[in-house]
Amino acid sequence: SSRYSDFSLDGVEARAFTSADESRLVPFKGSPEDAAIDRVGVMTLRDCMQTVLEDGPKRDRRLWLGDLRLQAKLNYLTYRNYDVVKRSMLLLAGTCGTNGLVSTAVYEIPKPETCHSKILDFTAHFPNVVLEYLEATGDRATCESLWPLVAEQTDFTLEGIKPDGLMRTDFSWWQFIDWQPAMTRQASEQGVIVNSLRATEELGRRLGHEQDVAFIPAVIDKMTTAAQERLWDDRRGVWVSEKGNVSWMSQAWMALSGIATREQARRSLQAVMADPNAIRPVTPYARHYFIEALFDCGLEEEAMRQVREYWGGMVKMGADTYWETWVPDDWQKSPYGNVLLNSFCHAFSSTPGYFLRKYAQK
Secondary structure, eight states: OOTTOOOOOOSOOOOOOOOOOGGGOOOOOSOHHHHHHHHHHHHHHHHHBSSSBOSOTTTTOOEEHHHHHHHHHHHTTTTOOHHHHHHHHHHHHHTOOTTOOOOSEEEOSSSOEEOOOOBHHHHHTHHHHHHHHHHHHOOHHHHHHHHHHHHHHHHHHGGGBOTTSOBOSSOOSBOOSOSOTTOOOHHHHHHHHHHHHHHHHHHHHHTTOGGGGTTHHHHHHHHHHHHHHHTEETTTTEEOBGGGBOBHHHHHHHHHHTOSOHHHHHHHHHHHHHOTTSBOOOSHHHHHHHHHHHHHTTOHHHHHHHHHHHHHHHHHTTOSSOOSOOOTTOTTOOTTSSGGGSOSSOGGGOTHHHHHHHHTOO
16 A cells, blocks of 8 residues: 555454365374375365355355366365265256356356356366266266266367367367466377266266267277377377477376376376476376376375475465465466465365375375
């Protein structure tokens, strides 16, 4: 404010709301260091768990599909509030466009309304969200009601694939993956879409809709062949996106999609971590999927080290909830041009406890 005019605030009150029931929170059984990392993640989830799973109290307080998937994964191991996940899925479904495209993000207040963003990789996560909900709850009826919309999403996610099976580089949709501006996203999106197709196929099989997904294996084969022939650099042992771009996330999504063989996945993940010029993620959201890829291909020791060093670094900096972006050697990194605009309680950053509870509990 101007130095010529002072101001003061009085009578300030704050009320905290959450749909997280502390009495249902599953206790964490691990080391004190791991427990501290887990607790900050649980608090982050709690503060974003309202009538839907929001992205963060400082952000736009929208339900984002990409955030929802990671929040749900942690919720299933902590608060076990299945109803808020169900409500979030149904809100996304109920606000889909007239063409059947599931909402990427939704405003709930003053009335449910899509925000009209079209994020390719977020839309692609919808089958995974429904499949993981089915696995966690056994609620077949809800998943059956969502099945037609799940099946329809392949029409949209495959819009970005050329006839030769490779991801287009001129696709008009927003391709997020991470807030990393230096990263090109061709290889990452190739992996995300194949990962989504596998989830769609598995969900269809479990719900008895085998005929609806009978076309998927051929599409996966074509996309896998295209990636192996055009994106794999055997000399360096990494997946290379357009413009010679080598990033951590390309390796992660090629591993998570099954496009990479197990040998390729291990080799590429180790190679990219050892390459100082490889493009690193800047968000805990992207780091989650990189760590998930490490676990999937058997690099458990490195994966757990990443969990403890990355989220543990925020805890050492004094975080009581996890931040939207975190670059250890550049803590003021911001996608908005100013760190003050960053979210410091962000839904997609909440997940170290998912790994700690799954792999490190005593």
